[in-house]
Amino acid sequence: MGIGPALAVSGLYKRYGDLVAVDGVSFEVSEGEFFGILGPNGAGKTTTLEIAEGLREPDAGSVRLLGEAPWPRNLALLPRIGVQLQASAFFERLTAREQLETFGALYGVGSARVGEMLELVGLSDKASTPEAKLSGGQRQRLSIACALVHDPDVVFLDEPTAALDPQARRNLWDVLREVQARGKTIVYTTHYLDEAEVLCDRVAIMDHGRILALDAPARLVRDLDAATRVILERGVLPAEQARVLPGADSVTEDEQSLTISTRTAAPLLSALAERGTLGGLQVRTATLEDVFLDLTGREYRA
Template identity: 70%
Template sequence: MAQTIEVTGLRKRYGDVRAVDGVTFAVEEGEFFGILGPNGAGKTTTLEIIEGLREPDEGDLTVLGLSPWPRNPKLLPRIGVQLQASAFFERLTAREQLQTFGSLYGVPAKKADAMLELVGLDDKADVRVEKLSGGQAQRLSIACALVHDPELLFLDEPTAALDPQARRNLWDVLREISTEGRSIVLTTHYMDEAESLCDRVAIMDAGKILKLGPPAVLVRGLDAPARISVASGVLAVEDARVLPGADEAGDDGVSLTISTRDPSAVVAAMAAKDALDGVQIRGATLEDVFLELTGREYRA
């Protein structure tokens, strides 16, 4: 399959800080690719280098077969960029905003209405951008990045600070965009977002890629126990700990949780004791992989 992005040995330093330290990966044509990592991991710097906004200190890089640095005008019509913080022209409506962005690429003004419909803002066409909610502004930002019909789309934490409903609505928009065959590169702090949207993810920390692959493959590769929870008091902790297949058990006053690598044996034993009230079974997730690789300490 053709490679949309090829990165080899990418490095970027700021004084003694190695913001990007030997990063290597490729993004395939039509792929939804995620870059995950804690604050300061190097995600945004990596993205800005690929977009041609920053010059790398070392490494080889091509985007759609071209070098993005020095700033390559041949790439600009072929890529779309949605930054962490979006800035719009003041006092313009959503439609006027899109028409203005489109005019920079020679896009007909009528394209604005089609883009508003794509991101679910057709009913906000005549609303000034400062009157839009946070989720609506994020969707407009993505529409601006798509108005010239780019082959490759970059999204830097597009759902940051959105409420759960707005996040889920934006996911639907991104899935629809992905089905059109575009390549999408996403950075995000939300593991559920990456697990739901991305074909593959790269987990970064301290400027390096620690793991890369499809989310489900990374989760399966983590030797983590399943967790079985039932309502507190359904079963005594002492009894739970001696169930066949149980590794550990604890009760926080709300739920009794049992860790196990043999959930079927534990559930069968609990069923025999009529202790399945409110049962929930949770396997490992991408968040478990992320925490295993990057640690649990607070990042400023």
């Protein structure tokens, strides 16, 4: 990572009528960092991202992007940032290559760079395919290629893997890893907690316009101090025997399984091994999703 922040946000506020969309948000993103902003619907993620990009004016607070203010619209920053919005719009009737050539022409980018981007996002074999005939995952990859074609220093991605099938989502992970490996700073939002846990150096968890937690995913999980769950097939071990095992804090049972919660997994697993009950056993530790739900609650939000 480089020296100094690529993005510095301080005391950011944005209100729409009675709704406070962004409520005193502050954070910094280092050069070369993969930084995620997570939160339920309406948390303020997209608004924060749009202010950082210079697409919206904040009501209060400041943003420094690559050392400069992005608002009022800073034309000097445009060649240095790449933006992929939630809803991507392409030029009609153009092929994948023509789309990239058109975007690249805005920045004086040559055809060699276009070919490199097609290869990076795995679309070299689709270069002559009209954009309208690409799959959802291919269109998402093309959208990211358009955001990268001019070789920006900072890339903003707003839910880049939304609505993709699991295979397309994993393929896109590889693209994003490669982008970061090239020294780029990535700032992105997502609803996929497993994705953020794998890709991000640090994450900010937002709700109601505020940042509730900010740290490396592994640190956030560790600080939650959640129990480990050991899951056995029902009938392998009677519940009354499970409750007296060393390290067992609580035991629950349903029609398929018996779950033992523990904060000292080693003696519990050792005791289960002595009883020969390790076959089919599952051990589930806390994840970033547990942190997210602990901070934001479990109620559904449309």
